Amino acid sequence: MITKRQLGLILLAMGIFGVIAIFAVDWLGAGDFQGIGPAQRIALLAAAVVALLGLTLLPLGDRPA
Amino acid sequence: MIVSPPSNKWETAVSYLPRILISIALLAFVGYLIVYAIYAVNLFRFPFDYDQGEGFELMDTVLFSEGEWPYRDNDHYPFYSSNYPPLFHVVTVPLVWLFGPQYWTGRLVSWLGTLVTAVAIAWGVQRQSKRKRWWLSALAGLAFLASNYIYHVGPLFRQHLFMVMFETLAVVYLTATVDREERDGRYHPKQLLIVMLLLLAAGYTKQLAYATVAAVFLFLFLRQTKRAILWAIPFAAVTGLIFWWINISTDNWWLVNTVTANLNPFIKEQAIGLFKQWFKLHTVITTIAILFAVYQFYFERLSAYSVWFVLAMLNSITAGKWGAGESYFATAIAASCILTGLALNRALDWAEQKGWKWETAVLTLIALLWLVQAGKVFHMPTHTPTLAAIAQALGQPSEVAIAPQTSCSAPRDPEPVYYVDSAGVSLLGRPPSAADTAAGIAIADKILEGETAAFSEDAGFNFYVGRDIVTNPTQLLNLYQNNAVDLTDMLTMLDEQSFDTIILRAQFYPPPVLDMIGQRYATTDLIEMNGFVYCVMRPVKSSR
Numbered sequence: 311m312i313t314k315r316q317l318g319l320i321l322l323a324m325g326i327f328g329v330i331a332i333f334a335v336d337w338l339g340a341g342d343f344q345g346i347g348p349a350q351r352i353a354l355l356a357a358a359v360v361a362l363l364g365l366t367l368l369p370l371g372d373r374p375a
Numbered sequence: 376m377i378v379s380p381p382s383n384k385w386e387t388a389v390s391y392l393p394r395i396l397i398s399i400a401l402l403a404f405v406g407y408l409i410v411y412a413i414y415a416v417n418l419f420r421f422p423f424d425y426d427q428g429e430g431f432e433l434m435d436t437v438l439f440s441e442g443e444w445p446y447r448d449n450d451h452y453p454f455y456s457s458n459y460p461p462l463f464h465v466v467t468v469p470l471v472w473l474f475g476p477q478y479w480t481g482r483l484v485s486w487l488g489t490l491v492t493a494v495a496i497a498w499g500v501q502r503q504s505k506r507k508r509w510w511l512s513a514l515a516g517l518a519f520l521a522s523n524y525i526y527h528v529g530p531l532f533r534q535h536l537f538m539v540m541f542e543t544l545a546v547v548y549l550t551a552t553v554d555r556e557e558r559d560g561r562y563h564p565k566q567l568l569i570v571m572l573l574l575l576a577a578g579y580t581k582q583l584a585y586a587t588v589a590a591v592f593l594f595l596f597l598r599q600t601k602r603a604i605l606w607a608i609p610f611a612a613v614t615g616l617i618f619w620w621i622n623i624s625t626d627n628w629w630l631v632n633t634v635t636a637n638l639n640p641f642i643k644e645q646a647i648g649l650f651k652q653w654f655k656l657h658t659v660i661t662t663i664a665i666l667f668a669v670y671q672f673y674f675e676r677l678s679a680y681s682v683w684f685v686l687a688m689l690n691s692i693t694a695g696k697w698g699a700g701e702s703y704f705a706t707a708i709a710a711s712c713i714l715t716g717l718a719l720n721r722a723l724d725w726a727e728q729k730g731w732k733w734e735t736a737v738l739t740l741i742a743l744l745w746l747v748q749a750g751k752v753f754h755m756p757t758h759t760p761t762l763a764a765i766a767q768a769l770g771q772p773s774e775v776a777i778a779p780q781t782s783c784s785a786p787r788d789p790e791p792v793y794y795v796d797s798a799g800v801s802l803l804g805r806p807p808s809a810a811d812t813a814a815g816i817a818i819a820d821k822i823l824e825g826e827t828a829a830f831s832e833d834a835g836f837n838f839y840v841g842r843d844i845v846t847n848p849t850q851l852l853n854l855y856q857n858n859a860v861d862l863t864d865m866l867t868m869l870d871e872q873s874f875d876t877i878i879l880r881a882q883f884y885p886p887p888v889l890d891m892i893g894q895r896y897a898t899t900d901l902i903e904m905n906g907f908v909y910c911v912m913r914p915v916k917s918s919r
Contacts (some may be wrong), residue, residue, distance in 0.1 A: 312597045366673075374676050375597045 317375040318367030325361020329354060381731050390735050396742030397510055403749040404514055407521035410755055413762075415486045415530035417806030419479040423815035423835035425807060425905055427849070427881065429532040430834025431457065433476055434844045436464040440471045446621070446629040449854055450861040452868065453828075453845045456628065458636045458853065461621075462580040463534035476838055481532035488540040489529040492709060493519045495540070499547040499680070500716030503554075505724055514745055515716030522708050523656055523754050523796060524701040527803035534580050535702045541577035542587040542683075543709045545570050549591055550679045553598060562602070571610050578614065582633065586690035587706060590683040597677060636853035639697040646695025653691070653704045656798060657711065659748035664711035667718035680717065684710035698849060701798075719744075751797060756806050758793040771795050777802070781908035782882040784901045792906065802906045814904035815839070818878060821900060821911045825875025830892075832880045833909075845874070848883040855885035866891050872914035879910045 312320075332353050336346070346354070367375075381390045424430045435445040435457045445457035445464070463484070470480035497516030501507060519525055529536055552566040574591060577584035592610075595603035622629045654661055668681040687706040694703035719741050726737035753771065757763040763773035776789035777800055794805035819839040822829045828842035837844050846865075854860035862885065868874065869891040877896045882889055892912065900911040 312600060317597065363672075370673065 312375045313372045314367045314370035314375050315372065318364045318370070321364030321367065322361050323364075325357045325359075325364060328357030328360065332357060381735075386731065390731065393735055393738030393742050396739060396746065400514060400742050400745035400749060401510060401517075403746065404517035404521050407526070407749070407752070407754075408517060410762075411520055411526055411529065414526065414756060414804065414806050415482070417756075418482050418530045421807040421812060421815075422478055422839060423812070423819075423904065424478075424833040426528075426531050426533065426803060427833065427883070429478060429481070430838060430844070431455075431847045431850070432459070432464065432481055432532045432534065433471075433478060433838065434834050434847075435459065435461075436467045436471050436481060437476050437844075439464050440468045444621070444625045444629070446625040446632045448626075448628060449632075449847075449851060451864050453843050454851065454865050455844055455847050456632045456850055457847065458632050458850050459534055460579045460581060460633065462576055463537045466537070478532055478835070482530050485528075485533060485536055486530040488537040489520060489525055492536070492540045492543045493517065495543045495547050496709060496712045496716070499543075499550065499713045500720065502551060503717055504720045506720075506727070508720060508723065511716055511719055511723075511741075515712045518660060518715070518745075518748060519709055519712045521749065521752050522705075523752050523798040523801075523804070524653075524704055524708065526754055527798075527801065528702045528705070531803075533702070535583075536705055538577050538581040538584050539705045539709055541573050541580060542584055542706055545573035545577060545587065545591060546679050546683050546710070547713070548573065549594070553594075553679070567606065571606065574610070575614060575617075579617065582637065583690070583693065583703065583706075586686045587683060590686040591679065593686070594677070594679040594682045597682070631854070631859055632850065635857050635859045636850055638857055639699075639853060640856070641695050642697060643695060645699075646692055649694045649701060649704070650691070652798060653701070653707075656752055657708060657748070658751055659744050660708070660711045660715040663718050663744075664714035667714045667721075670718075678717075680710055680713050684714055698853070754794075754796040754798070754804055756794050756804070758806055758808065763793070766795055775800070777906060779903050779906050779908050780881070781901075783879055783898060783910035784908050787903075787908065805906070807905055811904050814902050814909075818902050818904065818909055818911060821878075822876050827873065827875045829876040829878050830869070830874040831876075831878035832883060833878065836878060846884070851888070852883055852885050855887075860885075862887055869895055872896070872917070875914070877910075877912035879912070880907050 332350050335350065381387045418425055434455065438445045439461065445455075445461075447456040449456045463481070467481045467484050470484070471477070474480060493516035495516075496519050497512040500515045501509065501512035504512065520529070525536065548566070549570045552563055552570060555566070556562055570591065574584070574588050577587060588610075592603055592607050595606065618629075664684050668677075668684055671677050671681045684707060687710050691704045691707050693699055694701065722737055723734070723741065726733040753769075755762060755766050755771065757766045757773045766773050772795055774791045774793050775795060777792045778789045779787045780802065781787060792805055794801075796804050815835065816839070819836045822831075822836055822840050822842065828837050828845050830845050831837055832846075832848050834844045851860060851862075855862070866887060869888065872895055877892055879892075884892070895915060896912040897915045898910050899913045902909045902911065
């Protein structure tokens with residue numbers, strides 16, 4: 311069984327990984343735009359929201375998710 | 376409905392208010408069910424394509440009924456293939472064996488599937504309701520059928536809502552299974568196996584079910600982490616084995632037609648427009664579902680329904696793909712109906728403990744919320760005097776004016792359409808008329824003037840006259856956009872004017888095909904059916 315804190319950590323990790331992956335698109339030279347493109351902006355926002363949701367779950371401790 | 380007894384006449388009188396309002400809400404949603412049945416019966420009687428692509432699903436069913444796969448080589452005559460998984464068509468096969476290639480067969484199966492979904496939604500709410508409020512469960516189920524999107528697509532020969540039926544059954548049965556396991560303190564693997572089979576059925580009805588598969592395994596991961604992984608492995612293996620078996624049985628055409636051909640461009644404006652429309656039409660049930668999911672996220676355990684709703688809502692972004700549309704919200708609508716029923720049940724349980732005043736207030740509010748939702752999804756055919764009178768009595772127009780859609784003639788003036796829909800101008804939802812059937816027969820008769828099958832964007836006309844079904848235009852376009860089709864044979868046949876008749880509705884064919892048609896054929900007749908102008912074309916005399 312996953313707890314609220316564990317779910318929070320999973321979401322936080324997913325959000326951070328998502329942000330890194332979105333920037334990696336530029337570092338690897340993929341994508342149609344120079345800099346942050348419109349799709350990347352939306353994906354960045356989504357990743358940030360996921361990470362933020364994860365953060366808010368951390369104080370809820372060992373209650374079942 | 377249970378209302379704790381009021382203590383005086385005034386309180387007794389007030390306590391009747393919610394009962395009256397709930398009765399009106401039930402009446403409204405039963406009215407939508409009647410309207411849905413009227414539309415469905417009218418469609419069952421209509422022997423041609425109502426929505427583009429229906430005829431190709433019928434063709435898939437015909438091929439299955441003859442023991443053949445519809446996943447084929449598009450490079451050669453009759454240039455036909457399908458991009459949909461097989462289950463919906465296979466289920467419809469017995470009806471085609473019995474009654475022949477009739478449009479009503481698949482339309483009936485799809486429509487019955489939506490009724491099963493509504494019952495599953497109602498049962499999902501009812502089984503978790505402490506006080507067994509039948510009216511609330513019924514409203515949750517009926518709200519699904521009352522959605523404009525479900526109404527539009529439910530009675531069509533399309534597999535999408537059959538997938539939603541399997542998805543809903545899977546998640547409702549998963550919830551019942553896990554509840555029972557937690558109550559009994561032991562696993563019930565046979566029940567979970569049924570859930571897996573329902574998920575498999577959903578996926579092999581339409582690929583879009585992957586979001587529900589993800590939701591089920593995510594929920595299991597939260598509740599029974601190790602078990603989720605243990606079940607995911609054989610599930611993935613069986614899914615993969617079936618995929619591999621179909622692929623080798625079709626010489627790789629399954630992969631080409633169901634995967635490669637589905638990599639379509641994403642249209643951001645289409646996705647945003649549909650999201651706005653979905654929320655505007657389903658504001659009440661969507662808002663309650665979101666609030667209840669957030670409540671569960673922070674204050675109690677997440678239910679399978681909340682996980683399903685969130686993933687289904689996110690997956691609805693795929694409605695922005697070329698060729699996708701409103702039906703991509705159907706799974707999110709089903710999930711929101713269940714969550715709304717559960718949340719309102721919870722609110723009533725709480726209010727009952729607070730005494731009759733709270734109970735009456737909350738019941739009244741709930742009834743009003745359902746009435747607001749009923750108003751938001753307003754849709755009604757007005758092709759009979761009775762229906763027109765009801766629409767007018769409800770303050771709605773009895774007709775709207777819509778210009779026929781045309782891709783090959785001068786724009787036409789708006790014409791009265793006897794169908795009113797809060798979703799806006801819609802060519803889906805209006806029951807086809809006798810004039811539409813006559814127009815379809817007139818187009819089919821044009822094929823009989825020649826010797827060959829028509830090169831047609833709709834399959835219905837060739838079906839009607841018993842000739843080959845040639846091409847699946849949207850599939851060809853999908854493949855063309857992914858460089859997965861060789862048009863040489865087709866262009867040669869068009870160049871040689873091998874087809875006596877060309878029938879276009881929306882010019883969905885790949886550009887080189889349309890170019891060749893434009894060079895070698897000329898429009899001879901324009902016939903309007905279902906709000907579309909069909910262009911009938913004949914070979915032009917060769918100058919070579």
